[in-house]
Amino acid sequence: MLPQAADNRRASPNHEYAIGLTRALGGAIIFGFPLLMTMEMWWLGFYMDRTRLLLFLLLNGAVLVGLAYFAGFEEADDLKDSAMDAFAAYAVGVLASAAALALFGILAPGMPPEEIVGKIAVQAVPASIGAVVARKQLGSGGDDEEQDEKERRAGYAGQLFLMAAGALFLAFNVAPTEEMILIAFKMTPWHGLATVAVSVLLLHAFVYSVGFSGQEEIGEGGAWTTFLQYSLAGYGIALLVSLYVLWTFGRTEGAELTQVAMMTAVLGLPSALGAAVARLIV
Amino acid sequence: MDEQQRSMAGQNRTKSVPALEWIASAVGLALMLAIIGFIGWEAYQGTEDEPPMIEVRVEKVLSVGGGWVVEFAAVNRSPSTAAAVQVEGTLNRDGREVATSQTTLDYVPGRSERAGGLFFDEDPSAHELSLRALGYAEP
Numbered sequence: 001m002l003p004q005a006a007d008n009r010r011a012s013p014n015h016e017y018a019i020g021l022t023r024a025l026g027g028a029i030i031f032g033f034p035l036l037m038t039m040e041m042w043w044l045g046f047y048m049d050r051t052r053l054l055l056f057l058l059l060n061g062a063v064l065v066g067l068a069y070f071a072g073f074e075e076a077d078d079l080k081d082s083a084m085d086a087f088a089a090y091a092v093g094v095l096a097s098a099a100a101l102a103l104f105g106i107l108a109p110g111m112p113p114e115e116i117v118g119k120i121a122v123q124a125v126p127a128s129i130g131a132v133v134a135r136k137q138l139g140s141g142g143d144d145e146e147q148d149e150k151e152r153r154a155g156y157a158g159q160l161f162l163m164a165a166g167a168l169f170l171a172f173n174v175a176p177t178e179e180m181i182l183i184a185f186k187m188t189p190w191h192g193l194a195t196v197a198v199s200v201l202l203l204h205a206f207v208y209s210v211g212f213s214g215q216e217e218i219g220e221g222g223a224w225t226t227f228l229q230y231s232l233a234g235y236g237i238a239l240l241v242s243l244y245v246l247w248t249f250g251r252t253e254g255a256e257l258t259q260v261a262m263m264t265a266v267l268g269l270p271s272a273l274g275a276a277v278a279r280l281i282v
Numbered sequence: 283m284d285e286q287q288r289s290m291a292g293q294n295r296t297k298s299v300p301a302l303e304w305i306a307s308a309v310g311l312a313l314m315l316a317i318i319g320f321i322g323w324e325a326y327q328g329t330e331d332e333p334p335m336i337e338v339r340v341e342k343v344l345s346v347g348g349g350w351v352v353e354f355a356a357v358n359r360s361p362s363t364a365a366a367v368q369v370e371g372t373l374n375r376d377g378r379e380v381a382t383s384q385t386t387l388d389y390v391p392g393r394s395e396r397a398g399g400l401f402f403d404e405d406p407s408a409h410e411l412s413l414r415a416l417g418y419a420e421p
Contacts, residue, residue, distance in 0.1 A: 013300035021306060046391035047363040047421040050325035057318055084303060087310030094313045112393045114324060114361070121317050250421075 024089055027134020028096040031169075032127035036100045040176040044249060045119030052248045053121065060125045063165050064089055067132045070162065086132065093128025094120060129169050156229070163234045166278020167241040167271040174270050175245045184262040192265045199238070199265075199272040204231035206276030238271035239264055327361070334364035336390060336415040341397065343406050350406050351399045352383075354413055361392040364418035371400040373409035380409055389421065 035041045068085035098120050101107045107116055174180060187195070207230045208223075242264045246252050252260050335358065342353040352371055358364060367387040373380045383400040390396045400413075 013298070014302045017300045017302045017306075021302070043389055043421065046394070047365070047389070050321055054318065054321050054325050057314075057321065061314060084299070084307040087308075087314060088303065088306035089310070090314050091306055091310030094310075094317070112391075113320070115391050115394055117317060117320050121321060124317070 021088065021092060023134050024092045024131035025096055028089075028093050028127040028131040029100070031130025031133065032093070032097060032100070032123060034173060035126050035176070036097065036104070036123055038176060040178065041122055042101075042106050042119055044176055045122045046115045048118065048122065048248075049250060052250070053118070056125065056248050057121060060128065061086065061090070063168065064128055064132055066161055067129065067165055070158070089131035090124065090128045092131040093124040093126075096131075097123035097127045126169065126172055129165075159230070160233065160237060162278045163275035164237050164241055166274040166276070167234075167238045168245070168274070170274025170277070171238075171242050171245045171267050171271040175242075175249055175251070175267055180246075180263060180267055181251060183266050184259060187262060187266070189258075189262075192262050195265050195269055199269045200231060200235050202269075203234050203238070203272040203276045206273075207231050207234065234275040235268070235272055238275045239268050241275075242267035242271045332360045332362050334362045334367075334390065334392070334418055335359040336364060336367060336418070338369055338413040338415055340411065340413060343411075345405075346401075350402045350404070352402065352406050352411065352413070353397065353399045355395045355397050356387055356390050356415060357395040358390040358392055363389060363391045363421050365389050365421040366419040367396075368416040368418075369398060369400070369413060370416050371402070371406075371411060371413045373402060373404055373406055373411055375409050380404055384416075390418075 064086035065079070065082045068089065069082040098107065101119055101123065107119060204227055207226065243252075243260075246260070246263055246267060251263060255263070337357045337359065338354050339357065340352055341355050344351050344353065354369065354371070356367060356369055365388065367390050368384060369387065370382060370384045372382045381402055381404050383402055385398050385400055387396050387398055
């Protein structure tokens with residue numbers, strides 16, 4: 001009786017963790033699916049510049065650690081805990097991507113390792129971010145207060161990080177497609193300016209409405225300060241992230257500066273939404 | 283005993299890391315290092331300057347519904363990927379071109395091969411068949 005009870009107690013954290021991993025898998029699949037079914041993503045796996053891909057993977061690792069910290073699905077108060085969660089999420093992301101790609105017949109036994117590893121590596125980025133975010137939302141140990149506390153401690157820099165992570169995630173979801181370039185081609189400069197205005201307004205609307213949940217952190221100095229501190233800063237981050245993602249995917253290659261600006265503005269819209277939504281998710 | 287159990291449970295909740303977490307993290311770390319190592323090695327090798335080198339070889343000639351199909355494999359010997367690869371097959375007899383057929387492969391990734399087929403109205407095995415890649419676009 002007694003040893004059994006002790007066993008149960010010992011098994012319980014493992015069990016809890018297993019549930020966490022399952023939700024992470026759910027997150028990886030739900031967030032990863034649109035890109036797993038995008039052919040440009042498969043192609044990027046083999047034709048993407050390897051140095052840029054390497055840089056992107058390292059950056060993804062850092063973003064995962066940061067998100068794992070704020071996720072607080074358990075007491076991830078230090079770097080070690082956050083890193084462990086990030087690695088676990090990465091494992092889930094890689095395995096889920098590999099399984100889905102194999103299921104769709106995108107990965108086949110005869111392919112060279114460069115192609116297989118490349119395809120999995122590219123897909124694992126959104127899948128692992130999905131895994132980390134899902135684990136955060138299950139929040140077995142991380143109650144809202146704890147999270148708010150963490151965000152408060154991280155301060156403004158932490159908020160900017162979250163916005164960047166959200167922007168990266170949403171930008172990444174659409175950046176691989178040809179449509180990004182096509183839209184940029186179709187737009188006149190006036191369309192571009194309008195897109196910028198719409199992006200900033202949407203971002204501000206989100207920031208403002210989200211601000212109500214933690215009013216003391218945000219909007220203390222009035223509407224204009226909020227606009228400058230969060231909405232404009234957020235849009236700046238969204239543009240930088242967009243440019244970075246376009247460069248990573250080789251979209252800026254040989255493109256004229258005005259075309260690059262137009263593409264950045266186009267991608268800046270989903271990025272801005274991602275930056276805004278990040279505050280809701282995390 | 284109660285005391286002990288409570289302290290154990292308390293410890294479990296706050297401090298000790300479940301075994302599964304160690305395993306999952308270790309697997310994740312191993313995968314991350316493996317992928318970064320592999321791609322880092324590829325980056326170090328530097329593949330960007332070499333142009334694609336595409337050889338087209340005949341795999342099979344089959345007779346299909348009133349015509350023939352030549353199944354081929356386009357093999358890219360270089361590490362650079364080629365996009366929109368055009369493959370042309372010609373049938374010659376006595377030094378004279380009898381028929382040509384053409385198709386486009388979306389991608390032939392570096393050090394990989396992609397397969398395709400060309401249709402002909404004449405029997406390719408009764409002619410001199412030659413296949414070649416016409417060109418490619420950079421992805």
